[in-house]
Amino acid sequence: MLFAVRMDVVLPLDLDPGLRDELLATEKAYSQKLQREGKWLHLWRVVGEYSNLSVFDVSDNGELHDLLWNLPLFKYMSVSVTPLAQHPSALAG
């Protein structure tokens, strides 16, 4: 199942710089692991915002929920999820 996911990140201004660096490094490693596993298909920066648009390929809603819940930055994010289906006019599927 494919899902488009938008993540908007807001880090507290007073977040300890060491903790911030550690969080970002852990987030990067986690996201790259999921990309290597073929679960996180696309990861795009939204221009001018601390946000990304992503596409996930997972087995069901529960797997997506768990992947997102375990994002190291999850508590600093707003997440919106859009389930995707094949478009009948699409050349590639």
Ligand SMILES: O=C(O)C[C@H]1C=CC(=O)O1
């Ligand atoms: O930077 C972001 O958009 C947040 C998050 C998503 C992947 C990652 O490495 O960080």
